[in-house]
Amino acid sequence: MAERINAVKTSFFGKGAIRLLEPELQKMGIRRALLVTDRFLYDSGAAARVGQVLSDAGAEYAVYYNVQPNPTVQVVNDCIAAARTLQVQLLVALGGGSAIDTAKAASIVVACGGTVEQYEGENKSSKPGLPIVAVNTTAGTGSECTSFYIVTDPVRHSKMAMVDPNCMVSIAVNDTDFMSSMPPKLTAATGMDALTHAIEAALSKNANPLTDKDAYWAMQAIVQNLPRAVANGQDEAARTMMAYAENVAGMAFSNAGLGMVHAMAHALGGHYNLPHGVCNAVLLPYVLAFNSRSPVCRERFMTIAAAMGLQGTFTPDTAAPAVIQFVRQLSAGVGIPANLAQLNKVDPADFAALAELALHDTCMSTNQITPTRDEVVAVYTAAFRG
The missing domain is CATH 3.40.50.1970 (Rossmann fold)
Known part of the structure; x- marks a missing residue:
């Protein structure tokens, strides 16, 4: 192709x-x-x-x-x-x-x-x-x-x-x-946005060897350097590596596409005027759990686990839970809210309308699974409850 x-x-x-x-x-x-x-x-x-x-x-x-x-x-x-x-x-x-x-x-x-x-x-x-x-x-x-x-x-x-x-x-x-004056909350939100770019590019229908090279390297660099950049904004080495990593993750998703996390985050952020990176970070583990139903995604989760430096031997069935747990821990460690309820503005009564918007978002087209409206609502609901 x-x-x-x-x-x-x-x-x-x-x-x-x-x-x-x-x-x-x-x-x-x-x-x-x-x-x-x-x-x-x-x-x-x-x-x-x-x-x-x-x-x-x-x-x-x-x-x-x-x-x-x-x-x-x-x-x-x-x-x-x-x-x-x-x-x-x-x-x-x-x-x-x-x-x-x-x-x-x-x-x-x-x-x-x-x-x-x-x-x-x-x-x-x-x-x-x-x-x-x-x-x-x-x-x-x-x-x-x-x-x-x-x-x-x-x-x-x-x-x-x-x-x-x-x-x-x-x-x-x-x-x-x-970049050195970015406050910790902004550093965390934008860094998790970059990690989401890398992960969704790797799981995308349009992933290819060039985008994979960028996506997996970006994951490795982000998990190693984001906590340091959040803890100390003057850490020049961490800031520099994050600048390279977000750029490389950007090139990966620019050519491979994104997926369900971004489609849902666009609807959520646009409706409530919420920070994009925070929306992505909160939704990410819940969408990963949904996408783990895909055999293609389960295979790729093994490579993601290796890129993130997770210890152990993984199978397609064990890699996804390990990656999801690691993403949760990373998010919590840099101060991302645990669920949508903690964002205060979000109302579950809006989830059906948000799901319709997400389904028509350009980013949804490269997700490995095309969800139904009810499935998108279910993911929003899980992310709200935590």
Whole structure:
């Protein structure tokens, strides 16, 4: 079977990597750029640091700093309006998945026209979007290297998943100087998001040898370094390894796809405006238990157990429970809530509606098992009760 592998053209890693951006911008001949970020990164001076690189490269820039967590259609539309008014040649996203996804959505609409809602699904754009530089400030979403972006639709109270190589970032910067100030809760949530990416890529219907290489290595690196990064944000070695791991996990799922965890998390997070990484982390063990009914998944759980460093000899029947228990322990160890009830906002009366949204989510198509609505409700219910 023929495979297509998408990858970012240029990625920079490590402490001080932002300094490598200036000559690349000069090569691109950029004269006008829009820096897309949130108010915190603007007020903290991080945006000014990136802006200085733009100025040193000879580019004028303006700042759009109204990105919100779980960015909505309105946030994207405001960013589009700014980009069009200023006639910029480049979008520079500074932040985690929210900023980068906002820039991706804006880049597609600016280049191709229409509305952001028209691009929900797979491969809906007609040509590449406006070029994007992503300066990543978290170690989790992988958005700086994927062909995915997510936008919240407030009308349906859900998240729209877009899969489109035309949204790919041109240059990704993973500079740990921008990550060291992440608080423990954000470090944990984004790190568990990255682990979910790696696991779902490995279990995906579209997994292949290249995505497996990335997915299993990312699992190993995350379980070894996430607890250290949560415990001490100034642990440079752990931060650096998490930056590599989330990026590699992103490349894995960008090409293999995701699954039921993300489909359910998109519905949950969009409805209640909950942190995406936390939704993934809470749902992950319950979806893994559901997917362990698949013979393909049970075989792959043995490789997952080995990648995570679990001790012992496993069979297809014993590997899944061991992996699920390990994931529970890892989540608890980094401070993730044990169940959906602890998130306070979640109401089981909404589970049937959330299940309908999850079943139509783009990510569900690569899950090994296609669940029924009642089965999705059952998983939500199990995750609520804990």
